Each structure stands twice: as structure tokens, then as C-alpha cells.
Amino acid sequence: MILRYLARRLFLLGFVFVALTIFVFSLNYLFPGDLVSNLTGLRDITPEQHQQLQHTLGLDQSLWQQYIEYNRRLLAGDWGLSFASQQSVLHEIDRVLPATLELASYALCLSLLVGIPLGLLAAVKKDSVLDKLISGLALIGYSMPVFWLALVCIMLFSLQLGWLPTSGRLGVLFEVPAQTGFVFIDILLTPAIDRSAAAYDALLHLALPTLILASYPTNVMIRFVRQSMLEVLEQNYIKTARAKGLSRAQVLYRHGLRNALLPVTRQVGLQFSTLITLAMLTEVIFSWPGIGQWLIDSIYQRNYPAIQAGLLVVSSLVICVNMLTEILHTLFNPLARKL
Known part of the structure; x- marks a missing residue:
């Protein structure tokens, strides 16, 4: 089967x-x-x-x-040359893709760490003040444009308070050669710098783009997990477990939680696709040197070989992640194999 x-x-x-x-x-x-x-x-x-x-x-x-x-x-591996730089398009993609994967991965992890607990909490406390507060904030965040939120956060946390940098991946004081493309790994592989100071500076540069990029999928995850948990709590086996004398915590953990989180595996793939799309806006606003900004620049420059290659890579990445999450969901949920 x-x-x-x-x-x-x-x-x-x-x-x-x-x-x-x-x-x-x-x-x-x-x-x-x-x-x-x-x-x-x-x-x-x-x-x-x-x-x-x-x-x-x-x-x-x-x-x-x-x-x-x-x-x-x-x-x-012969993907042509870039009109702008006359370098291999595949080489340029290899240079910019890790930055996007890094940003999207951190944003996805943040959305899961925040969205799943808040969604479960809102479902368990249904119709309470806490549920209405979480659902209201999720609705507001869901309706808020990402580019507008990014500009407001830059104005507040960067220009007014001066807590976070406005753009880039690393400060100009640190010379870290791009060996893997992932900034924290490159910092560890660079011996002639203060690694702790460089990692802290990279974390400050990463904080604001990650928060902005994670805002939309986090709100979607809150609403999705809440609805999934409410549907599970209305099932007959939950009522039977309560009738057997199990405590509320036992019912939620043994029966409700695991079944409510099954659809989340499929939702992860959908949200990753959304993150890749939103990364183009986020990277342009924060001057993040990823494939999103590179692809937008290629469109402005009418760099047709780069546009084709970028479209192929981004689409392939989204397709593979969605297919992987679909397979994982089916392995965890035997009922889905019959569909």
C-alpha cells in the first residue's frame, strides 16, 4: 500500500x-x-x-x-550566462539561494513555535477572553500587509529606537567569506574574527526580517491549529474518553493533541511556499542578498536567462517541499493512504 x-x-x-x-x-x-x-x-x-x-x-x-x-x-549544469554579469547563472543561484533558505527556515520554525501553542491554547480556552484575544490578534496580523509591517518595524526598531539594523546580513566590521552561504556556518569556519561578536551581529541582522517574514504564516498557523483542535474535540472518541473518566489533560494529550497536529505536516509545505513568495518582498525591503532580491533585480534588468533559472529553482523547491510534506502526512496518517 x-x-x-x-x-x-x-x-x-x-x-x-x-x-x-x-x-x-x-x-x-x-x-x-x-x-x-x-x-x-x-x-x-x-x-x-x-x-x-x-x-x-x-x-x-x-x-x-x-x-x-x-x-x-x-x-x-549548463544554464547559460547572466546578461548582467556574464557569469554562470547556476553559480549565481548557488551564491544567493542559501540566504533565502536560511531566512525562510528560521521564519518557518518561528511560525511553528509560536503558532501551534497559541492555536492549541485558543482551542482549549474556546470562547474565553484569551481565545478572543488570540483570535483577534491573529485576524489583525493576517490582514496586515507584510511590506507595510516591515516599513513600520524599520521605522520603530531601527530608526527610532536603534535596536536593530535596517539591512544586510552582517555588519561591515566583520569580514566573513561566503564558503557555504549560510552566515552562521561561515562565521564558524572563519578563524580570524571574533566569532561570538560576529554571530551576535548576524543574529541582530536576522531578527527583524525573520519576524516580518514569519508574521503571516504564524497567524495562518494559529487559525489552522485552533480549527483543527476544535474539530478533534468534537469527535466521538474524545467524548468516549471523557466518559471513561480520563482527565481533561489526559484526553487532550493522548487523543486530541496528536490527532489535531496531523494536518499540520501538510500545512508546513503550504506555508513554506508562502514564505518563499513573501521572501521576495522581505529581501528587497531589508536588502537581504537572497534569490528573491536577485530575481527581482533580474526582472528589472530584463535578464532573461536569470529569470528562467530563478523561476525553475524556486518552483522546483516549492514542489519538492510540498511533495515531501504530503508524503510525511500520509505516513503519519494511515487514513490518508486510502484517498
């Missing part, structure tokens, strides 16, 4: 990737400009080079053969 389910999911994953690559490949024909330049990222191509590249890229063949050749280049 499990193997059959995994086979279906992997087949679906392959189908989605094929559809994604077809869409990204078709962008070469939709973008303005020369097709060879859009595929390679090269500028000022001579007529001789243009003719040779057409043959190399398979542009003198059918669309199906061009698509196969395009996938072959993707698997070989």
Missing part, C-alpha cells in the same frame, strides 16, 4: 517537473530578443558564432528535439 502510494506520488512529481520545464523552455520564445541570446546569455554574438550556437543548441531541429537538448543542458 505504501509503496503504491509512493509510486503514484513520484509519478505525479515527475509529471509536474516535465510541465515546469516545458513552461520554462517556452519562455525562450516568449521573451523579446534573439533566441540564441535568451538561451545562452551571451551578448554581441558574431554571425559565425550565432550559426554555430544554433547548431549546438539544436535550434535547426524540431521543437521536441530542442526541448530534449534543453533538458540535457539543464542536467549538465
Whole structure:
């Protein structure tokens, strides 16, 4: 049963990737400009080079053969050159992607650590003052635009109070070479600096973007967990457990909590997708050197090879995380395997 389910999911994953690559490949024909330049990222191509590249890229063949050749280049790591820097697009993605993963991971962890307990507390204290307060704050946070909240927090905590920096990942006093792309790991790998001071400075730079980015998924998680817990508490097995004489704490822990948190595994994938999307706004506002800011800059510069590669990487990341959480949810919940 499990193997059959995994086979279906992997087949679906392959189908989605094929559809994604077809869409990204078709962008070469939709973008303005020369097709060879859009595929390679090269500028000022001579007529001789243009003719040779057409043959190399398979542009003198059918669309199906061009698509196969395009996938072959993707698997070989030949993603073209950036119009802006004339460097490998894959190299640039490798440089900016860790910053986005770092920011999104911390924001997701923060949303889970805050959203799940508050959601459970609101459900247990249903219709109380605490429930109304938590639900009201979650509704306000859910309705608040992320970019507006970011600007207000910068004005308050950075400009007025001076507690937190306004932009960047690390202060100019610390020279930390990017070895892995993850700032705290790079600090540990750099011997000639004060690691504790550098880590504290990196934490200050990370605090405000993480809080802003985590605000929306935290409010969604509060409302989702509260609703899930309330639905579980209305089930017959909960009433039977109470009738057997179990205490309220035993009923909540043994029966309510585990069943209410099962749908959260699937919700994690959805919220990660939201975080990747919101990271583009957050990175631009806080000058965070991640793939979101890089992709926005590429759009402004009409850097078509970078736009295609960024779209492919971000979409693939979202698809893989959603598929992984879907599989984990099914492994934890046997009833879902029958769907």
C-alpha cells in the first residue's frame, strides 16, 4: 500500500517537473530578443558564432528535439550566462539561494513555535477572553500587509529606537567569506574574527526580517491549529474518553493533541511556499542578498536567462517541499493512504 502510494506520488512529481520545464523552455520564445541570446546569455554574438550556437543548441531541429537538448543542458549544469554579469547563472543561484533558505527556515520554525501553542491554547480556552484575544490578534496580523509591517518595524526598531539594523546580513566590521552561504556556518569556519561578536551581529541582522517574514504564516498557523483542535474535540472518541473518566489533560494529550497536529505536516509545505513568495518582498525591503532580491533585480534588468533559472529553482523547491510534506502526512496518517 505504501509503496503504491509512493509510486503514484513520484509519478505525479515527475509529471509536474516535465510541465515546469516545458513552461520554462517556452519562455525562450516568449521573451523579446534573439533566441540564441535568451538561451545562452551571451551578448554581441558574431554571425559565425550565432550559426554555430544554433547548431549546438539544436535550434535547426524540431521543437521536441530542442526541448530534449534543453533538458540535457539543464542536467549538465549548463544554464547559460547572466546578461548582467556574464557569469554562470547556476553559480549565481548557488551564491544567493542559501540566504533565502536560511531566512525562510528560521521564519518557518518561528511560525511553528509560536503558532501551534497559541492555536492549541485558543482551542482549549474556546470562547474565553484569551481565545478572543488570540483570535483577534491573529485576524489583525493576517490582514496586515507584510511590506507595510516591515516599513513600520524599520521605522520603530531601527530608526527610532536603534535596536536593530535596517539591512544586510552582517555588519561591515566583520569580514566573513561566503564558503557555504549560510552566515552562521561561515562565521564558524572563519578563524580570524571574533566569532561570538560576529554571530551576535548576524543574529541582530536576522531578527527583524525573520519576524516580518514569519508574521503571516504564524497567524495562518494559529487559525489552522485552533480549527483543527476544535474539530478533534468534537469527535466521538474524545467524548468516549471523557466518559471513561480520563482527565481533561489526559484526553487532550493522548487523543486530541496528536490527532489535531496531523494536518499540520501538510500545512508546513503550504506555508513554506508562502514564505518563499513573501521572501521576495522581505529581501528587497531589508536588502537581504537572497534569490528573491536577485530575481527581482533580474526582472528589472530584463535578464532573461536569470529569470528562467530563478523561476525553475524556486518552483522546483516549492514542489519538492510540498511533495515531501504530503508524503510525511500520509505516513503519519494511515487514513490518508486510502484517498
